[in-house]
Amino acid sequence: xxxxxxxxxxxxxxxxxxxxxxxxxxxxxxxxxxxxxxxxxxxxxxxxxxxxxxxxxxxxxxxxxxxxxxxxxxxxxxxxxxxxxxxxxxxxxxxxxxxxxxxxxxxxxxxxxxxxxxxxxxxxxxxxxxxxxxxxxxxxxxxxxxxxxxxxxxxxxxxxxxxxxxxxxxxxxxxxxxxxxxxxxxxxxxxxxxxxxxxxx
Amino acid sequence: xxxxxxxxxxxxxxxxxxxxxxxxxxxxxxxxxxxxxxxxxxxxxxxxxxxxxxxxxxxxxxxxxxxxxxxxxxxxxxxxxxxxxxxxxxxxxxxxxxxxxxxxxxxxxxxxxxxxxxxxxxxxxxxxxxxxxxxxxxxxxxxxxxxxxxxxxxxxxxxxxxxxxxxxxxxxxxxxxxxxxxxxxxxxxxxxxxxxxxxxx
Amino acid sequence: xxxxxxxxxxxxxxxxxxxxxxxxxxxxxxxxxxxxxxxxxxxxxxxxxxxxxxxxxxxxxxxxxxxxxxxxxxxxxxxxxxxxxxxxxxxxxxxxxxxxxxxxxxxxxxxxxxxxxxxxxxxxxxxxxxxxxxxxxxxxxxxxxxxxxxxxxxxxxxxxxxxxxxxxxxxxxxxxxxxxxxxxxxxxxxxxxxxxxxxxx
Numbered sequence: 086x087x088x089x090x091x092x093x094x095x096x097x098x099x100x101x102x103x104x105x106x107x108x109x110x111x112x113x114x115x116x117x118x119x120x121x122x123x124x125x126x127x128x129x130x131x132x133x134x135x136x137x138x139x140x141x142x143x144x145x146x147x148x149x150x151x152x153x154x155x156x157x158x159x160x161x162x163x164x165x166x167x168x169x170x171x172x173x174x175x176x177x178x179x180x181x182x183x184x185x186x187x188x189x190x191x192x193x194x195x196x197x198x199x200x201x202x203x204x205x206x207x208x209x210x211x212x213x214x215x216x217x218x219x220x221x222x223x224x225x226x227x228x229x230x231x232x233x234x235x236x237x238x239x240x241x242x243x244x245x246x247x248x249x250x251x252x253x254x255x256x257x258x259x260x261x262x263x264x265x266x267x268x269x270x271x272x273x274x275x276x277x278x279x280x281x282x283x284x285x286x
Numbered sequence: 287x288x289x290x291x292x293x294x295x296x297x298x299x300x301x302x303x304x305x306x307x308x309x310x311x312x313x314x315x316x317x318x319x320x321x322x323x324x325x326x327x328x329x330x331x332x333x334x335x336x337x338x339x340x341x342x343x344x345x346x347x348x349x350x351x352x353x354x355x356x357x358x359x360x361x362x363x364x365x366x367x368x369x370x371x372x373x374x375x376x377x378x379x380x381x382x383x384x385x386x387x388x389x390x391x392x393x394x395x396x397x398x399x400x401x402x403x404x405x406x407x408x409x410x411x412x413x414x415x416x417x418x419x420x421x422x423x424x425x426x427x428x429x430x431x432x433x434x435x436x437x438x439x440x441x442x443x444x445x446x447x448x449x450x451x452x453x454x455x456x457x458x459x460x461x462x463x464x465x466x467x468x469x470x471x472x473x474x475x476x477x478x479x480x481x482x483x484x485x486x487x
Numbered sequence: 488x489x490x491x492x493x494x495x496x497x498x499x500x501x502x503x504x505x506x507x508x509x510x511x512x513x514x515x516x517x518x519x520x521x522x523x524x525x526x527x528x529x530x531x532x533x534x535x536x537x538x539x540x541x542x543x544x545x546x547x548x549x550x551x552x553x554x555x556x557x558x559x560x561x562x563x564x565x566x567x568x569x570x571x572x573x574x575x576x577x578x579x580x581x582x583x584x585x586x587x588x589x590x591x592x593x594x595x596x597x598x599x600x601x602x603x604x605x606x607x608x609x610x611x612x613x614x615x616x617x618x619x620x621x622x623x624x625x626x627x628x629x630x631x632x633x634x635x636x637x638x639x640x641x642x643x644x645x646x647x648x649x650x651x652x653x654x655x656x657x658x659x660x661x662x663x664x665x666x667x668x669x670x671x672x673x674x675x676x677x678x679x680x681x682x683x684x685x686x687x688x
Contacts, residue, residue, distance in 0.1 A: 109632070110686045112628060112632075112633075113633065113685060113686075114628075114632045114633050114685070115632070115633060115634065115682065115683035115684060115685045116683050116684050116685070117631075117632065117638050117639050117642075117683055118629075118631070118632030118633055119686075121632055121638075122632070132539070136538060136539075141538070141539065141540075141541035142539055142540060142541055142599070142601070142605075143539060146539060146601060146602075146605045146608075146609075149602050149604050149605060152604055152605075152608070153604065163686060166686060221623055222619070222623065222628065222629060222632065223628060224623075224626060224627060224628045
């Protein structure tokens with residue numbers, strides 16, 4: 086893949102690991118727990134995708150760069166959690182990760198001949214399943230199921246990618262469009278506090 | 287497989303998705319969360335079975351019918367949760383799903399040359415693991431571990447299937463007997479409020 | 488593998504199953520729930536390792552001995568939970584399991600050509616992931632993320648195994664050294680109440 090994908094992937098890995106590590110610190114975990122939470126948040130989604138696609142061992146176990154980034158980030162957050170809390174920049178990094186992880190996921194799913202609906206699900210899993218495992222390990226209901234436009238941005242972006250791919254457009258352009266749309270949707274939704282509908286029982 | 291298996295499979299998928307979606311609504315999840323809970327409840331068990339059997343990508347990702355049924359059911363439950371709450375019919379549908387999912391699971395496990403004990407476990411996982419993931423994502427202890435005759439009916443039915451299969455009886459008859467026994471056990475146990483023993487510490 | 492590995496593996500399986508079953512009893516689960524908790528604690532880590540290593544079906548589904556040991560142990564604990572509570576011996580058995588499971592895991596990972604960091608992670612997953620699933624199914628934050636020297640002993644022991652393996656030393660000697668180091672670290676850490684650093688926010 087093109088190198089901008091690798092750069093955004095590294096930035097996203099950092100942001101996801103930081104979000105996991107921060108919750109670990111808040112839940113009074115020790116340094117091992119903080120690193121585990123950072124790791125699963127950053128690489129959990131990609132591992133589940135690769136298991137379902139029968140692409141084993143998972144990519145991240147073959148090329149360890151993301152594991153190393155996630156461990157180092159988690160240790161930095163453990164040492165200095167205030168360095169990232171409430172930082173606007175980290176929100177943008179997280180949104181970039183959301184976009185690029187979805188784009189990579191849907192692209193791999195299509196390479197493995199998944200259907201439209203399977204590709205959307207796998208792209209979205211790549212981006213959000215790590216955060217869900219993070220919340221389950223913190224004994225909380227996953228945030229992504231409860232509030233904000235987050236996973237739904239992935240559904241929109243990955244659907245668009247699938248359609249563009251059907252049209253035989255250039256893959257790296259498609260990856261960029263998918264990543265960009267998800268990033269923009271996430272940023273706008275957050276700043277305007279958009280929410281998906283919820284039921285009042 | 288015979289078509290009655292497909293029909294019961296579709297009914298069970300609907301019932302399992304509805305049970306997941308209903309919990310999502312009760313836990314104040316947004317529509318995305320409700321669909322995720324419906325989906326994992328309906329298809330989670332089969333995915334874990336296929337991963338263990340090395341039958342990847344999982345069946346449900348190759349034939350998407352169950353995914354589509356689960357998503358549509360979840361959206362209907364989100365729009366109108368009262369339509370299914372406390373409905374006797376849904377209890378029967380759920381019990382049918384319990385039976386047919388177990389029967390499909392144990393049959394696939396035997397096809398993959400699993401042992402007696404492995405086949406029982408995989409049949410039972412097919413039927414109950416989705417509901418366990420649903421409860422974990424709701425930050426609750428899985429219901430199936432705590433009360434009622436539910437998974438234990440699957441253990442009985444799948445053991446019977448394994449024995450009948452050893453006797454070289456007709457597979458579709460075995461599937462029917464296994465499904466029927468589990469359905470009946472579940473219905474009787476529920477109406478008589480049978481419980482497995484629990485320890486008073 | 489040598490027979491002492493098999494003996495320690497059986498002892499560890501018993502101790503891990505007992506720890507899971509005991510939590511099941513305390514959480515007021517029925518006998519089915521107690522057996523499930525014992526089973527996942529004993530065999531969950533090895534299954535995740537085998538999925539990641541693409542060594543499917545998982546070893547424990549091909550050779551059922553550990554499954555049988557875990558089920559029998561769980562039923563005994565259900566019948567007589569006081570027989571194991573607070574017993575010093577079970578702490579030692581658990582520490583042996585921690586050591587030998589890590590050693591088996593890192594050795595399999597190296598056989599599958601995993602990197603240094605991948606091998607450490609897989610060795611540690613083999614030893615601690617079952618206990619993490621146990622705690623998640625009990626709606627608790629995994630103990631291993633919060634306190635005591637537990638998984639960190641696995642990281643030390645498996646790192647040592649990797650280095651010894653690079654030096655082409657005899658594998659069964661390496662397995663023994665790795666198991667022994669983890670056992671000793673765990674026992675000393677527990678008796679001296681060593682803790683990993685935690686952050687005060």
